[in-house]
Amino acid sequence: MNRRAPRASQESGFSLVELLVAMTIGLVLLGAILTLYMGTSLAARQSHTVSRMGEDASIALETLARHIRMAGYSQPVLMAARNAASVDGRLVQLVDSNLAGAGLKGCDGGFSSTGAAWDALTCTNASTEPDDIAVRYEGDSFNTEAAGGKSASDCLSQGVLNNAISAVNSSVQYALVESRFFISSNKELSCAGNGNATFTAQPLVSGVEFMRVHYGIASDSTGSQVVRFATANEVNALGGNPDQNWGRVVAVLICLQMLSASQDQGKAVDYINCDGVLTRPPDKFLHRTFSTTVSLRNRAAIAQ
Numbered sequence: 001m002n003r004r005a006p007r008a009s010q011e012s013g014f015s016l017v018e019l020l021v022a023m024t025i026g027l028v029l030l031g032a033i034l035t036l037y038m039g040t041s042l043a044a045r046q047s048h049t050v051s052r053m054g055e056d057a058s059i060a061l062e063t064l065a066r067h068i069r070m071a072g073y074s075q076p077v078l079m080a081a082r083n084a085a086s087v088d089g090r091l092v093q094l095v096d097s098n099l100a101g102a103g104l105k106g107c108d109g110g111f112s113s114t115g116a117a118w119d120a121l122t123c124t125n126a127s128t129e130p131d132d133i134a135v136r137y138e139g140d141s142f143n144t145e146a147a148g149g150k151s152a153s154d155c156l157s158q159g160v161l162n163n164a165i166s167a168v169n170s171s172v173q174y175a176l177v178e179s180r181f182f183i184s185s186n187k188e189l190s191c192a193g194n195g196n197a198t199f200t201a202q203p204l205v206s207g208v209e210f211m212r213v214h215y216g217i218a219s220d221s222t223g224s225q226v227v228r229f230a231t232a233n234e235v236n237a238l239g240g241n242p243d244q245n246w247g248r249v250v251a252v253l254i255c256l257q258m259l260s261a262s263q264d265q266g267k268a269v270d271y272i273n274c275d276g277v278l279t280r281p282p283d284k285f286l287h288r289t290f291s292t293t294v295s296l297r298n299r300a301a302i303a304q
Contacts, residue, residue, distance in 0.1 A: 045264050049286050053207065053258045057290035060189045060205040060256055064133075065294045067155055067179055068252050072103025072298040073137040077168050098174045099138050100167035102246035103298060106133045106213050106232040114180045114192045115199035119242075121180075123232065130183040131213040131232065133252070137298070139177035147195070155179035156202050158195020183211050187259055209259040209287075212274035216251030216293070226251050252294045260286035 014022070074097035105118070109126035111134070116122070121134060137143070139152025139160055146152070148159030152175035164176035178194040180201075188203035189211070215235050216226035221244055229251075238245040255274035263284035271287040273279045281287050 046286070049260045049262075049264065050288070053260060053286065053288050054290070056205055056207050057256055057258050057288075060208055061254060061290060061292045063155075063189070063204055064181060064254055065292060067135050067181070068104070068133070068254075068294045069297050070103075070137045070143055070177075071135040071296055072099065073143065074099035074174075074298070075138060075140075077166070096168065097138070098164070098166040098168060098172070099136070099176065102243045102249075103136050104133070104215075104246055104249055104252070104296070105242070106131060106215065106235070108232045110182055111180065114182060114201060118178060125233065130209075130211040132180060132182040132211075133213050134178065134180040136176055136178040139175045144177060150195075151175060152177055154193025154195040155181070155191040155204070156193045156195060158193055160193075160195050163194070181211075183208055189256070207259050207261060208256055210257035210274060212255045212257075214253040215249045216253065217248045218250045219248075221247045223248070224250055229253055250296055252296070253291065254294065255289055255291040257287060257289050 076096045077098060105121060107121070107123035107125075108131055109124040109129040110132040112122045112124055114132065118134070118136060139154075141151045144153045144160075145157060146159070147157050150159030150161060152160045154160055154177050160175045160177050162173040162175050164174055166172040166174055176194075180192045180199065182190055182192075182201075184190045184201070184203060186203070187207060187209040189205040189208040190201045190203045192199040192201040214229040214231060216229050217235060217238070218225060219227050221240075235245050235249060236242070238248060240248075257274050265284040265286055268281050268284060269286055270278055270280050272289060273287075274289050274291075279287075
């Protein structure tokens, strides 16, 4: 009986070609996974950035709106109806409250000095610079927070003294709150209030690089319907004195241009600026504009 010698077992494995193919497929899959991860990470960062900008814009716009709505407020102290008197056949407004005069004033391109007295506020008229806006109203513990032993406070929660003489009774003083809002060189919505004698400004919201303000004006100082929106320069040119001109403002349109905290965009991203122009930024920051329109609750008693 013949016995054959057993054959040596053949070793099996991957050929070089098979290894190269497997490595190539693995690299392709790894690249796809990395691309997907990077894309998802970028989208998440952008979503967080947009959300953060929206939150900051909401805070800034609400802060501005809260003070602008109060512009010109002064509690009536006489039992007299406004617009109830006729002089030479013309309807006039009666001064029946402590504050007589416009409660709002703005500047295209910013104020020359945010610390100037109300009647001395002048404008730079620099078309490329952010606009500024100032408001004033009679303050008390109901429409502001009491601070520093005072019953009223300004935009920085600084206590405001009884610092103004009543237009109705010269023996009475009341708290006239004044706040000036502007965009600082550090790209912050800032405010200077008269709770500080020198109107020292402090930032309110960061990441605000530009502000544009337009004013809805009525046909005259007794009207309540907006006939058109105008710039501060156009309001100043309406033909009356400053109080009469600004007394015709019944609404304020505010546009804020927000800036992301970091340059984490893959490329420069176009945006519509506050003048309605499609703009390409020179950087990889994200720029977005947000706006709101505020109706003025109080019209100052301005004689025609």
